[in-house]
Amino acid sequence: MSELSKVPVTIVTGFLGAGKTTLISHLIRNAGGRRLAVVVNEFGTLGVDGDILQSCAVSANSSIHGCPAENIVELANGCICCTVADDFIPTVEKLLALDPRPDHILIETSGLALPKPLLKAFDWPAIRSRITVDGVLALADAEAVAAGRFAPDVAALDAQRAADPSVDHEAPLSEVFEDQLACADMVLLTKVDLAGPEGAAAARALILAKAPRPVPVIELAEGVIDPRVILGLGAAAEDDVAARPSHHDGEDDHEHGDFDSTVIALGAIAEPADLVARIETLARDHDILRVKGYAAVADKPMRLLVQAVGARVRYQYDRPWRPGEARCTTLVVIAEHDRVDAETIRGVLAN
Numbered sequence: 001m002s003e004l005s006k007v008p009v010t011i012v013t014g015f016l017g018a019g020k021t022t023l024i025s026h027l028i029r030n031a032g033g034r035r036l037a038v039v040v041n042e043f044g045t046l047g048v049d050g051d052i053l054q055s056c057a058v059s060a061n062s063s064i065h066g067c068p069a070e071n072i073v074e075l076a077n078g079c080i081c082c083t084v085a086d087d088f089i090p091t092v093e094k095l096l097a098l099d100p101r102p103d104h105i106l107i108e109t110s111g112l113a114l115p116k117p118l119l120k121a122f123d124w125p126a127i128r129s130r131i132t133v134d135g136v137l138a139l140a141d142a143e144a145v146a147a148g149r150f151a152p153d154v155a156a157l158d159a160q161r162a163a164d165p166s167v168d169h170e171a172p173l174s175e176v177f178e179d180q181l182a183c184a185d186m187v188l189l190t191k192v193d194l195a196g197p198e199g200a201a202a203a204r205a206l207i208l209a210k211a212p213r214p215v216p217v218i219e220l221a222e223g224v225i226d227p228r229v230i231l232g233l234g235a236a237a238e239d240d241v242a243a244r245p246s247h248h249d250g251e252d253d254h255e256h257g258d259f260d261s262t263v264i265a266l267g268a269i270a271e272p273a274d275l276v277a278r279i280e281t282l283a284r285d286h287d288i289l290r291v292k293g294y295a296a297v298a299d300k301p302m303r304l305l306v307q308a309v310g311a312r313v314r315y316q317y318d319r320p321w322r323p324g325e326a327r328c329t330t331l332v333v334i335a336e337h338d339r340v341d342a343e344t345i346r347g348v349l350a351n
Contacts, residue, residue: 006132007096009105010231011118013180014139016111016290016334017309019190022223023139024106032227037071037095037102039088041110071095071102088118092127104231105131111290114176115183116246122238135233136244138184140177141309142192142219145206146199175247178210183244185235186216193221212245260340264349266329268296272304275329275349276313282348283311287339293331296321306331 012020024038073091095102109115115136122133181187187207192200204217218229237244269275275295282288291308295315302317321327333345 006130007102007105008134008232008234009107009122009131010134010233011107011109011115011136011237012139013109013113013115013136013183014111014188014190015141015144015177015180017307017312018111018139018141019188019223020108020111020139023137023188023190023220023225024108024223026223026225027106027227027231030227034103034231035071035100037098037105038073039091039095039105039107040072040074041108041113071098088121089124089126092131096127096130104134111176114179114246116179116241116244119183119237119241119244128238133235133237134231135185135235136183136237137186137188137230138180139188139190140181140203140207142189142195142200142203143312144309145189145203146195179246181207181211181215182246183237184211184215185233185237186218186230187211188225188230189217189219190223191221192219213243260336261332261334262340262342262345263293264331264333264342264346266295266331266346266350268298268327269329270298272297272315275306276315278349278351279306279308279313280311282333282345283308286335286341286344286348288333288335288345290334291331293329295329295331296327 012024014020021040028036028038073095092105095105107118109118115138119133119136122128122131189200189203189207195203200219204219207217208215218225272295279288279291282291289310291306291313293306295304295306297304300317301320303319303321304315305318306313306315308314331349333340
């Protein structure tokens with residue numbers, strides 16, 4: 001690659017649990033000769049997604065060298081679009097200084113991030129002549145979308161609003177979802193195997209209705225897709241920011257006061273099924289959006305990776321515990337801010 005050419009960047013956005021990390025893991029394993037670099041932004045202090053990708057890079061590099069572990073940078077406990085000067089710009093400059101320089105950079109945003117402020121950051125003088133936004137990919141969970149979680153009854157809510165001016169017609173989660181769609185060059189409809197054909201069709205129809213302009217919608221499961229389909233789009237998205245409307249246009253910045261997270265540390269659990277039942281109870285009774293982290297299972301040498309979206313819980317043993325590593329259960333719990341009570345959450349998970 002010529003040193004005068006711009007390094008393409010793909011922004012991977014999407015709501016909590018939509019499958020962003022799974023997609024990037026697949027791209028690392030199927031780099032196709034590209035030297036990749038990855039920036040991971042997490043909401044919460046426990047770097048689950050970054051650790052997953054680091055492990056993936058180590059595994060992939062047993063046979064290829066597309067994305068060494070040192071090319072993966074994690075920005076935790078803060079929205080990337082709110083910390084551009086302090087975190088994002090220095091991180092990009094660090095990646096561009098690598099030798100050899102990356103051929104392509106992937107940015108995984110937090111599920112709560114608005115992509116448009118991040119897109120605007122590519123106009124910063126320090127980097128605008130050196131990188132370009134190859135494309136913005138918005139991942140949408142087909143099962144969740146088909147269930148209507150991002151399709152509020154606008155007419156009914158407008159009627160409520162007319163009767164009570166204090167009632168907003170948009171829920172915070174809906175605004176985040178719609179902003180991600182509005183900024184996208186392509187929508188990846190994930191977990192279609194869980195949604196089924198009718199659910200996937202319903203989700204597709206809703207997305208196309210919500211998108212402010214025509215956008216390709218591609219179905220996939222387990223993050224598997226030919227990288228040629230989503231890398232090399234050449235969108236130069238930083239040049240048409242105005243064509244990507246946002247609920248927050250006109251604001252200098254945005255707040256994440258609608259959401260909060262807490263880290264729960266526990267001892268070893270007896271059985272994975274016990275923890276799954278507790279997470280399901282937490283989601284059902286306390287409106288928890290997301291749980292992710294690691295668990296120590298008694299008498300097991302492997303660490304248990306836990307990923308939950310609402311009451312849907314997935315888990316797997318991802319690697320052995322390392323020598324000297326504390327074998328404990330550590331989970332990040334994310335919810336709307338008035339639903340996060342650390343003691344209540346701890347009580348449910350520990351019982």
